[in-house]
Amino acid sequence: MNVYDTKNIRNVVLLGHGGAGKTTAAEALCYISGAVSKLGKVADGNTVSDYDKEEIKRGFSISTSVIPIEYKGENGNIKINLLDTPGYFDFVGEVEEAVSVADAAIIVVNCKAGIEVGTEKAWELCEEYKLPRIIFVTNMDDDKASFRELLLKLETKFGRKIAPFHLPIRENEKFVGFVNVVKMKGRRFTQFSDYEECEIPDYSEANLKIAREALMEAVAETSEEYMERYLSGGEFTDNEISEALKDNVSESAIVPVMMGSGVNIQGFKALLMAIERYFPSPDYGECVGVDVSSGERFVAKYNSQANLSAKVFKTIVDPFIGRYSLIKICTGTLRPDTAIYNVSKETEEKSGKLYVLRGKEAVEVSEIKAGDIGAVAKLNVTQTGDTIALKNAPILYHRPKISKPYTYMRYKAVNKGDEDKMSSGLAKLMEEDLTLNTVMDTENRQSLIYGIGDQQLEIVISKLLNRYKVEIELSKPKVAFRETIKKKVEASGRYKKQSGGHGQFGDVKMSFEPSDDLKTPYVFEETVFGGAVPKNYFPAVEKGIAECCLKGPLAAYPVVGIKAVLLDGSYHPVDSSELAFKMAATLAFKDGFMRANPVLLEPIASLHVIVPDKFTGDVMGDINRRRGRVLGMDSTHGGKQRIMADIPMSELLGYNTDLRAMTGGIGTYSYEFVRYEQAPAEIQKKEVEARASKLENNE
Structure with missing residues (x-):
């Protein structure tokens, strides 16, 4: 693969609800750009990004995959680093790692399913990281999919930022093309994503006029000159419109809505053109860190000529494809066999060969320039979140903000001789997934494993068995009375x-x-x-x-x-x-x-639950059923409420699953131990009796 300058790179993260079609979209973009010669399918287990055995077996993404594609655009070749992320909430850490190095996002929305919880979470992440974004509406080939209805919901949910760049063209209830609102021209698909110009259907005229007017208003607002011209009835050139829209998209003032069909590979050529035209290259943003030598804040543009600095945003430890540290170069250029300094660990390593990963395929490259994403094999000390730089110019970047795990279970090896293999396997899985953690509870003589949710822990068991040939079992943890x-x-x-x-x-x-x-x-x-x-x-x-x-x-x-x-x-x-x-x-x-008068005391946690207004009654009722005491409630951003309560730790087992069920997956929670309180008489009696029988059996 060719080496690209910063201005010709686009780092784009694919976000959305599980099953919305992100991996299918990534595969279509690979195929259209010529990165692959044969189109893979999720159902067949042969896509570029879902290569792990667990992903193939389950039919959904578990890890973030980097898929670099080359595209010949209007101004020459560009490299697009697609970061295909999981949509299911148990794997949020993978999404957070990808978002931390992305410069823009595509939120994939299934037209038939509409706005789902994953859509809202994706939007919130983009807002938090100030990422420019395009909403790509897929599944347009479904004759029951209403684009107009979805557009109204998007505008209601996300406000005036939503700007349809495309309107659908249907014939005999089939999706056959789209109207380009920016260029005011019809596009009929010929083969896959290729298209030819066509007439704009009469039924599109009313919606087209509204969409076009909104775009022209946005263009006019970019300068006083444009506003005067707009108010006086003047027109803008195609180039003026394109530049103004790019500024608006880059500043997240406009969120284009585009469309296509993943199954029929329609709409992806237009999407590639939009990525090149509207999404910023890395040098639009800044690298912000700390200059370790002076302790001062460090701010720089992505510049290939400066001293080397890079952040490690993901680690892959796979017995089949090897160990890779995925990095984004912030400043300078990384070349093979370079002496690099791990600023986080204060130790030196050698870079060895350099690669770009396309799914499980490692493509060797001669160098990686600022703004680009690549991989270094076999770094012994370097881990996710570390910063690498030159020893004489040490810069430290912030680690990715990763969600804290609160779901936990007791675990042990099924076969007694497998403890070492189990520990080694878990250590490697924890290198890959920062939301996975193990704790040795010496007081209760139990090993605890923490994760975001039950599905994640279930997959950990399966990976340990398939990758490292060790079988473990999970059980209900003992409570520290x-x-x-x-x-x-x-x-x-x-x-x-x-x-x-x-x-x-x-x-x-x-x-x-x-x-x-x-x-x-x-x-x-x-x-x-x-x-x-x-x-x-x-x-x-x-x-x-x-x-x-x-x-x-x-x-x-x-x-x-x-x-x-x-x-x-x-x-x-x-x-x-x-x-x-x-x-x-x-x-x-x-x-x-x-x-x-001896009594048992149980641990009490301070619980914070954040949910939309409409779920507060159900959540508070559930907290009361769990012997919790609601202490108060206050408003947070986005029409949500934070519920604060004290609750026995024993009642939080399984809470993650129940909260998702109550709130459709949108509720989040956190807790921390605060004190001990006397347990109710029936709880004490039950625990003392259970404990007595265990002690008799020498457990």
């Missing part, structure tokens, strides 16, 4: 043991009461008078209490909020020892604890 007491008691503990020679003797009298500090296991004090217990045994008594607090008498959970006071006791000048007093304190603790 705590034990405490509710009243004050006094208790004695005497440890006496005679076995020939020196014996063991320790005797204590203690009081136990709530300390009202549930963050601390225990507070230890002593009020012994007259040397009934020598001072040198006080630490042993405290050690006995400390060890008891690790595993409480009620259900073997850690103890918190205890105040233990050593009141009195007795000792033997020969037989007493630290061990004896530690054991005596243990006996006193166990006796006193069970008489002091």
